[in-house]
Amino acid sequence: MAQPDLSQHEKDEALLQKFGYKQELQRTLGFLSNFAVAFSYISVSTGTFALFYLGLAAGGPAFFWTWPIVAAGQFLVALNFAELASHFPIAGSIYQWSKRLSGFTLGWFTGWVYFFAGVITVTSVAFTVPIPLLAIFPNIPATILGLNNTVFIALVTIILCTLINVAGVRLVSIINNIGVAAEIIGMFGFALILLLFHNHQPASFLFTGPQTSLQSPGNEWTPGFGVTYAGAFIAALFMSLFVIYGFDTAGTLGEETRNPQKNAPRGVLWSIGLSFIAGLLFLGGTLLSIQDVKKIEGIAQGSNFLTTLPQIIQDAFGPFWGNVYLFVVLIAVFVCTLAIQSATIRLMFSMGRDGRLPFGRIWGTVNPTFRTPLWAGIAVAVLSALPFLISTAIGVIVTAATGLIYTSYFMNNVASLGARFRGWPREKTPFSLGRWGIIINVLALIYGGLMIINFLWFGGLRSVYTNPALNLVFTSWASIPVLNVIGNIPIFEFSLIILFGVGAIYWFGFKRRDVISRGEQRAEALAD
Secondary structure: OHHHHHHHHHHHHHHHHHOOOOOOOOOOEOHHHHHHHHHHHHOHHHHHHHHHHHHHHHHHHHHHHHHHHHHHHHHHHHHHHHHHHHHOOOOOOHHHHHHHHHOHHHHHHHHHHHHHHHHHHHHHHHOOOHHHHHHHOOOOOOEEOOEEHHHHHHHHHHHHHHHHHHHOHHHHHHHHHHHHHHHHHHHHHHHHHHHHHOOOOOHHHHHOOOOOOOOEOOEOOOOOOOOOHHHHHHHHHHHHHHHOOOOOHHHHOHHHEOOHHHHHHHHHHHHHHHHHHHHHHHHHHHHHOOOOHHHHHHHHOOOOHHHHHHHHHHHHHHHHHHHHHHHHHHHHHHHHHHHHHHHHHHHHHHHHHOOOOOOHHHHOOOOOOOOOOHHHHHHHHHHHHHHHHOOOOHHHHHHHHHHHHHHHHHHHHHHHHHHHHOOOOOOOOOOOOHHHHHHHHHHHHHHHHHHHHHHHOOOOOHHHHOOOEHHHHOHHHHHOOOHHHHOOOEHHHHHHHHHHHHHHHHHHHHHHHHHHHOOOOOHHHHOO
8 A cells, every 4th residue: 555655755756856856845745735725825814804994995895896806817827827836846836937937037036026925925914813813802902012912913923833834844734724624614604604694785785885985086096097986996906916815835835745746736726716715705794794884884994994804793793603703713814824934934945945045055954853944934934023113004014915926926927928938838747728828828917917007006095005105104204315205105116126126136246147157957948
């Protein structure tokens, strides 16, 4: 009975050696565990609890329809990623894919942007943990050890997830499976109960906008669209945009998954498919269970906006069962933080192993005891805590994280489309798009490009909710020469300028010449 497993293990190691790496990480994950980590990364619970207020405040109940729109666009991206994962099941996912399909520069910049997107996503999801926790335990002190309670809870979450990730992928898998169970119970079980037994609104409710619009002339959700509902709906997309990504995690765990060329693509597609169904049920159930529309809308548009979704749940189920539901969500959000941190650690490990990051060899080493990238884990934890020094506005942190994710996905899809025009793929793998590859790739790029434009939009209400100018975050800049000019730049645009600027200095000034001098293979040799 052991021989087939040994044979598959040998095939997996040989495949990794073909890509130029030796087996260092522990390969213990099957399809279900691989899928579970990607499903936890997406985590419908996390994204909805973080930005439900924004969707409702901007779009009213009809923001429900942002979910199938974003899911359809991201499924195109996921199909492309599934084929890439079948060819290159290597730690680092889109960094490795773009490096092998486009060459040194685009591959490096894709990994560079994606790494910091992952770091800020860890920050934003850890910052979501306090939402259900404080709803269950409202008497937690407002300040703990001199820190705001939400920041303190988020930092403790990051520390705990780091310890678990460093301890080993098997422990991560066990805890992650618990999180998946919580996600399924919360998103399917409780959502169905809401739909069947706590339905207070007709189906037509899902086609209505906000009763009180925050828009006014000169203060629109999307400047250029006036006070139309279209502009509000475009802004409401942000909630769904924040949820449906991270499915490529199934590919980044390829070095720890058995038979990854078959199981990684399945993990990519199953994670987004099941998340789509869960989101439909959960959003539909919660919106239709609203009892007092004006009250809930007032919370979403007020200063205590993060309590919007917990309030709907507690109104529907009552204090006891409402808190039980919130506890299930709390588990799912914590495990989501664990999964995202796990993926980001492996990206840092992959880039460090290739010598693509400063002090790269440190991040690319595997601890012999735990068989995990220990130093990469510590580095990701420290970096993900730093954004709290800049802002504690969850909408701003979430927008920055999601916008950078979409930017890196777009760059990877540019790389794959270029390779397709050059004749890739040439080898057969268990998952293939065949003749549909170029069409799906182009559609994924169109969708991704439109969403990036949405992230870049600024002014009006977006200056408050999603993309404020720097001087609204750093208020002292207004009185300092030069900084008062820089302060007019929206924070997402500024993030891109800094990332690409610093990245260009490091890559073109130091690293690119070193990579070429070492005689590393170019994309044509790495692609198949």
